Amino acid sequence: WEKRFEARKWLYQTPVDILIKASNGASDFGNKFGQPLIVGSVLTFEHQEGDQNLGYDKVIMQAGGIGYGKLDQALKKTPSAGDDIIVMGGDNYRIGMGGAAVSSSDTGALDSGLELNAVQRSNPEMQKRAANAIRGLVESEHNPIKSIHDHGAGGHLNCLSELVEETGGTIDVDALPVGDPTLSRKELIGNESQERMGLVMESKDTPILEEIAARERAPLYKVGKVTGDNKFTFSEKDGRSPMDLALEDMFGSSPKTIMDDTTITRKYQEISYDENQLESYIDQVLRLEAVACKDWLTNKVDRCVTGRVAKQQTCGELQLPLNNVGVMAMDYNGKNGVATTIGHAPVAALIDPAAGSRNAIAEALTNLVFAPLEKGLKGVSLSANWMWPCNNPGEDARLYAAVEAVSDFAIALEINIPTGKDSLSMKQKYPDMDVLAPGTVIISTVGTCDDITNIVEPVLQRDYNAPIYYINMSGSAHQLGGSSFAQTQGKIGSKCPDIVEVSAFAKAFTAIQSLIKSGKVLAGHDVASGGLITTLLEMCFPSQNVGMKLSLKELGDNLVKILFSENAGIVLQATDSSIERELTASGISFYKIGTATDKAILEIDGHQTDINKARDAWYETSHLLDRQQSGIEKADERFKNYKQQPLQFEFPSQFDGKLPEIPAKRIKAAVIREKGSNSEREMARAMYLAGFEVLDVHMTDLISGRANLEDVQFIAAVGGFSNSDVLGSAKGWAGAFLYNEKANKALKGFFARPDTMSIGVCNGCQLFVELGLINPDHDEKPKMLHNDSGKFECNFTSVEIAENNSIMLKSLAGSKLGIWAAHGEGKFQLPMDRSAYQIPATYGYKGYPANPNGSDYNAAMLNSEDGRHLVMMPHLERSTFPWNWAYYPGDRKNDMVTPWLEAFVNAREWLEKK
Numbered sequence: 001w002e003k004r005f006e007a008r009k010w011l012y013q014t015p016v017d018i019l020i021k022a023s024n025g026a027s028d029f030g031n032k033f034g035q036p037l038i039v040g041s042v043l044t045f046e047h048q049e050g051d052q053n054l055g056y057d058k059v060i061m062q063a064g065g066i067g068y069g070k071l072d073q074a075l076k077k078t079p080s081a082g083d084d085i086i087v088m089g090g091d092n093y094r095i096g097m098g099g100a101a102v103s104s105s106d107t108g109a110l111d112s113g114l115e116l117n118a119v120q121r122s123n124p125e126m127q128k129r130a131a132n133a134i135r136g137l138v139e140s141e142h143n144p145i146k147s148i149h150d151h152g153a154g155g156h157l158n159c160l161s162e163l164v165e166e167t168g169g170t171i172d173v174d175a176l177p178v179g180d181p182t183l184s185r186k187e188l189i190g191n192e193s194q195e196r197m198g199l200v201m202e203s204k205d206t207p208i209l210e211e212i213a214a215r216e217r218a219p220l221y222k223v224g225k226v227t228g229d230n231k232f233t234f235s236e237k238d239g240r241s242p243m244d245l246a247l248e249d250m251f252g253s254s255p256k257t258i259m260d261d262t263t264i265t266r267k268y269q270e271i272s273y274d275e276n277q278l279e280s281y282i283d284q285v286l287r288l289e290a291v292a293c294k295d296w297l298t299n300k301v302d303r304c305v306t307g308r309v310a311k312q313q314t315c316g317e318l319q320l321p322l323n324n325v326g327v328m329a330m331d332y333n334g335k336n337g338v339a340t341t342i343g344h345a346p347v348a349a350l351i352d353p354a355a356g357s358r359n360a361i362a363e364a365l366t367n368l369v370f371a372p373l374e375k376g377l378k379g380v381s382l383s384a385n386w387m388w389p390c391n392n393p394g395e396d397a398r399l400y401a402a403v404e405a406v407s408d409f410a411i412a413l414e415i416n417i418p419t420g421k422d423s424l425s426m427k428q429k430y431p432d433m434d435v436l437a438p439g440t441v442i443i444s445t446v447g448t449c450d451d452i453t454n455i456v457e458p459v460l461q462r463d464y465n466a467p468i469y470y471i472n473m474s475g476s477a478h479q480l481g482g483s484s485f486a487q488t489q490g491k492i493g494s495k496c497p498d499i500v501e502v503s504a505f506a507k508a509f510t511a512i513q514s515l516i517k518s519g520k521v522l523a524g525h526d527v528a529s530g531g532l533i534t535t536l537l538e539m540c541f542p543s544q545n546v547g548m549k550l551s552l553k554e555l556g557d558n559l560v561k562i563l564f565s566e567n568a569g570i571v572l573q574a575t576d577s578s579i580e581r582e583l584t585a586s587g588i589s590f591y592k593i594g595t596a597t598d599k600a601i602l603e604i605d606g607h608q609t610d611i612n613k614a615r616d617a618w619y620e621t622s623h624l625l626d627r628q629q630s631g632i633e634k635a636d637e638r639f640k641n642y643k644q645q646p647l648q649f650e651f652p653s654q655f656d657g658k659l660p661e662i663p664a665k666r667i668k669a670a671v672i673r674e675k676g677s678n679s680e681r682e683m684a685r686a687m688y689l690a691g692f693e694v695l696d697v698h699m700t701d702l703i704s705g706r707a708n709l710e711d712v713q714f715i716a717a718v719g720g721f722s723n724s725d726v727l728g729s730a731k732g733w734a735g736a737f738l739y740n741e742k743a744n745k746a747l748k749g750f751f752a753r754p755d756t757m758s759i760g761v762c763n764g765c766q767l768f769v770e771l772g773l774i775n776p777d778h779d780e781k782p783k784m785l786h787n788d789s790g791k792f793e794c795n796f797t798s799v800e801i802a803e804n805n806s807i808m809l810k811s812l813a814g815s816k817l818g819i820w821a822a823h824g825e826g827k828f829q830l831p832m833d834r835s836a837y838q839i840p841a842t843y844g845y846k847g848y849p850a851n852p853n854g855s856d857y858n859a860a861m862l863n864s865e866d867g868r869h870l871v872m873m874p875h876l877e878r879s880t881f882p883w884n885w886a887y888y889p890g891d892r893k894n895d896m897v898t899p900w901l902e903a904f905v906n907a908r909e910w911l912e913k914k
Contacts, residue, residue: 068330068338073138077146079167079200081228085160086206087221088130088213089151089196090123091179092188125676125724126195129218134197136212144205151196156189157243159198160224161232165251170233171224173242185242189234200226215700217675264394268351268492271480273560282533282609283617284488285564291484291530292621294321295642296629299849302794304820307682307878310337310452311371314886316459316542317646319796323457324367324526327449329883332685336374337452339445341367343528346387346440348482348496348566353398354405355498356482357441361409362499362568364443366473366526369509369570370457372517374450377415377509383444384420389427389436398439399424406441412502453883456516458525460539460546460573460596461890466522467577468548470532470555470591471570473508475500478556478565484530485564497567504588505568511586512570520575527569532562535571536602540611541618544646547601547611550594559604615643630789637848645850647798647887650816652902657882657895659689660905666693667911669714670707672764674699674733677720679762683877687716689897690904699736702743709750713911714757717764719822719875729784729825730766737771747771751869755914757807757907758869762823765871769828774864774871778832782862785827788854792824795852796886798844799860799874806840806863807910808870808903816844817899818885819874821860826853826873828862838863841872876900 137143149159160171176188183191201209206222213220227233232250234243273281285291294313298321303312308329313321330336343363349356361382373379384406388399410417426437449455472478474497480486481493499505515521527535540546555562572579573596583590597603600611619642626635669692673680684694692714701707709715723732737743750756751773760768766784768774775781787793799819801812830837834857841861843851851858853873861872882888882895 070138073143076148079146079164079169079226080202081167081226082203083146083200083226084203084206084222085163085169085171085224085226086199086201086209087156087160087177087196087223088133088199088218089177090126090193090219091177092183092191092193093179094183094187095193123193123195125721126219128678129216129675130195130197132216133209133213133218133220134199136216137209144201144208146200146202148197148199151192151194151198153192155191155193156198156223159196161250163198163200164226164232165247168227168230168232168247169224170227170231170235173234173236175221175223177219177221185234189242215698217700259396261396261400262394263397266350266394268481268494271486271489271491271493273480273485273489275558275560278559278563278607279609281485281488281560281564282537282614285484285530285534286537286614286618287621288484288488288530289621290487291534291618293619294622295619295638296622296626297321299795300629300792302792302822304794304796304822304875304878304884305678307679307685307875307880307884308332309878310449310883311339311455311457312886314796315457317544317648317887318542318643319647319886320542320642322459322525322538322542325371325455327371327452327455329452332682332881335451335453337371337449339368339371339373339447339449339455341365341445342442343367343445344440344442345482345496345566346438347487347492349398349402349440350438350492351481351494351496352498353402353439355496357402357405358409358499359482359497359566359568360441360443361406361413362473362505363526363528364445365505365509366528366568366570368445368447369512369526370516370524371447371449371455372451373513374448376513377413377506380415380445380447381419382410382415382417383446384417385442385444386420386422386424387426387437387442388422388424388439390424392427392434392436395436395439402439402441409499409502413506451517454516454519456521456524457542458535458539459523459542460548461522462543462546462596462598463522463573463575464596464598466573466575466596467592468550468594468596469572469574469579469583470552470593471508471512471572471583471588472555472567472591473505473569474498474567475504476567478558478561478567480561480565483564483566484534485560497565499568507586508570508588511583511588512572515572515574515579515582520579521572522575523573525571527571528566531564531566532569532571533564535569536604537609537611537614537618539571539573540600540602541615544643545598545600547597547599547603548594549597549603551605552591552593553605554591554593559607563604612643619643629791634789634848641845641847641849645845645847647796647818648816648844649798649818649889650814651889651892652812652815652899654811655899655902657892657897659896660691660901662691663908663912666691667714667908668693668695668712669716670695670697670709670712672697672699672702672715672717673720674722674736676722676724677718677763679719679875679877682875682880683716683718683761686877686880686901687714687904689880690901691908692904699733699743702746703736703740705742708742708746710746712750713755713914714759714907715750716758716877717760717767718877719762719764722763722767725763725825730763730770733763733767734770737767755911756868757911759808759907760869760871761875761877762826762873765873766825768869768871769862774862774869775837777865778836780831782831782837783829784825785829786825787823787827787852788848789852792822793826793849793852794820794822795849797821797850797852797874799841800844801841802839804840804863805838805867806861806870807867808907809840809861809863810867811902811906812899815899818879818887819876819900820878820884820886821852821874822878823853823873826855828853828855828857828859828873830856830859838865838867840870876903 151159298313311327327337327339343360345356345359428435481496486493602609623639800816839859842858846858863870
């Protein structure tokens with residue numbers, strides 16, 4: 001203990017909101033340094049007379065996400081008396097009341113109505129509208145926002161008070177947004193709906209934001225003034241004040257709390273097994289939900305939005321969700337990005353909370369290592385999310401041990417934990433029993449990736465001379481405790497893996513990073529849930545007709561322990577054996593275990609596992625879950641086709657992968673968006689790269705007459721969820737054109753001109769189809785319907801471009817290209833014969849999921865009879881760069897852009913002739 005405090009760093013890096021007084025023999029600690037005490041999220045130490053004053057009296061925890069911002073806008077300014085206090089976002093409703101308080105109570109302990117009301121309301125479209133308005137100031141030459149805060153726990157009370165905690169302020173209760181007039185004052189000021197932001201700015205600057213907010217349809221409320229009287233007051237017109245407190249009473253020291261607990265030692269049964277049952281064990285582990293395919297989850301969330309997604313879950317020609325690192329590009333220009341991963345080990349933590357916590361960090365880092373990091377391990381930051389059933393015998397002491405282990409491990413690795421949160425009431429109460437969740441820390445990582453084009457995936461390459469290596473980064477013997485295998489046997493186990501030597505772990509991380517940056521790693525995967533056997537099989541799953549021939553004899557003679565233990569580790573496929581010199585020079589133990597083969601067989605010292613059968617077993621759990629959301633018919637079709645629809649491409653012969661030459665004078669184009677649009681920036685970037693001058697046109701611009709499209713020759717209606725699509729696919733957006741005179745006139749005038757072109761993508765496609773702009777002469781026009789699966793579908797698929805008369809796509813005829821699709825209502829219902837439609841592109845395979853929606857005639861795109869107007873459900877604008885693609889041909893490493901940019905170049909060149 002004394003040594004820890006002498007290090008002092010510990011105080012800065014303690015990643016939790018709570019430390020407890022543990023009755024486990026730590027009396028020397030208590031006598032010399034005082035007991036650790038908790039006040040909310042502030043850790044303080046109560047010193048006895050004569051104790052050494054360490055000079056650090058608190059550690060502040062804060063929750064946060066990942067991202068980046070401008071350095072010159074990183075610090076909040078102190079508000080001044082007279083400044084406006086502003087709330088942006090949605091109305092207050094009863095839902096979202098007391099979420100912060102209820103989350104600290106055992107589920108089932110309170111009235112069910114209270115718990116339901118505590119579910120915090122969130123409106124993504126409203127969040128986007130508010131974010132767009134704020135971004136307008138952030139990206140201007142001068143950002144007038146002095147201070148800004150999100151709404152979360154505590155609602156207006158917390159958000160607005162923290163804005164003025166240095167000065168004081170008065171809030172007009174009657175100015176707060178109200179959606180439910182029956183709300184009490186308590187419910188109103190404490191409402192936790194999360195689609196809102198609070199901010200402070202000088203009153204002279206407020207009109208700027210009001211103008212931007214009106215354009216973005218982002219509700220804005222001036223709710224109060226900064227006073228400078230060091231009081232925080234909610235006032236009403238009749239003179240009443242539901243709350244009137246001095247700031248020192250709100251932000252001063254809270255009462256100190258000491259929690260006592262006793263260490264309880266629990267012993268779990270050893271795991272018995274029969275090595276002759278190896279195939280049965282493999283099948284059982286692969287079907288376990290923690291190990292099995294997560295396709296049922298990943299295919300229903302948008303994994304390509306913004307066009308800056310450099311790495312997401314799916315990989316390989318079969319597009320299976322196996323990537324464990326996510327990377328977002330910083331921008332559309334360079335190669336820098338932000339990488340993130342997660343890790344946890346709840347069952348191992350049952351055996352040893354300290355080891356479980358170290359394993360959680362290790363898993364997160366062995367996932368992160370495959371993204372080349374700008375500053376290596378020292379550039380990594382962690383977030384610790386504590387999930388623990390506190391206030392139950394022995395659990396607080398276990399939490400203490402877990403926190404101590406995380407702190408020590410992070411310090412030893414020389415990485416920081418600047419943020420985190422806790423949910424310390426992980427217990428469900430029933431009339432006859434209580435169910436406790438296993439205590440765990442969920443670790444999130446973040447680091448700057450300096451080359452988003454060089455992220456290693458768990459996709460075994462068909463290089464049959466490339467050696468495969470195994471590195472046990474835990475440094476400990478293989479143990480089955482806390483493993484998925486143990487779970488399949490109905491056991492926990494008596495001993496779990498741990499990280500024995502921290503310095504060796506750090507050296508291995510650094511060495512692997514160096515190998516990746518030097519281009520010597522072809523494929524790689526971490527060892528975690530399911531153990532080494534799962535890692536090896538998963539590297540084979542994303543491809544057809546590929547396998548491994550391995551020998552694991554050097555690792556020991558207990559094959560079950562070797563294959564199923566979840567010791568933190570890595571499997572690499574290297575370009576050649578020269579990496580051995582670098583690993584040896586770094587003092588890292590490694591094992592050369594074999595090579596890839598051209599047969600779908602995993603052979604380990606003569607024992608063979610059929611990879612195709614193993615893949616189906618691994619996918620089966622996802623299939624059964626998918627039946628509950630997509631229906632039996634579509635889920636069964638997906639299960640049948642997922643391994644029979646490999647991505648195959650045919651690039652245009654004229655395509656060289658270079659950026660196009662830009663003309664001296666750019667033709668004007670416009671991106672048209674509505675509230676809820678979310679694809680405007682990637683579309684604008686693609687159009688700009690193709691040589692257009694791109695204007696941002698919001699529907700409010702057209703409705704008000706600020707824009708009329710008269711000087712624009714090319715328009716793009718973009719993707720998203722206009723009006724949240726509550727009326728159906730883009731019907732609300734279409735109504736904005738149909739029932740607003742100026743917007744209607746502008747659009748009709750644009751389409752009537754012979755020197756114009758347009759493209760509608762996703763929501764924009766739905767818009768143009770709803771307005772009848774693609775087939776205006778048809779008596780029975782096409783419609784956009786819900787996907788056959790009945791849910792949102794996102795996948796990286798392919799389209800075949802036929803001989804066509806589309807101006808944008810004509811030069812791409814005969815090609816077959818990868819493309820992102822992300823939509824819920826993407827089914828083209830085409831009531832007439834196929835010959836009545838211009839269908840320039842169809843999905844690469846007719847069946848689901850390659851065709852994600854079930855469109856008639858397998859249509860992915862339609863164009864007008866004259867070829868000037870094009871609509872599509874897939875997102876070509878999110879597929880502009882090779883790193884956008886979830887699977888790009890390995891022999892095209894020098895491409896700067898993909899063939900999709902040629903479509904925009906074709907449009908610009910045609911318009912130049914007009």
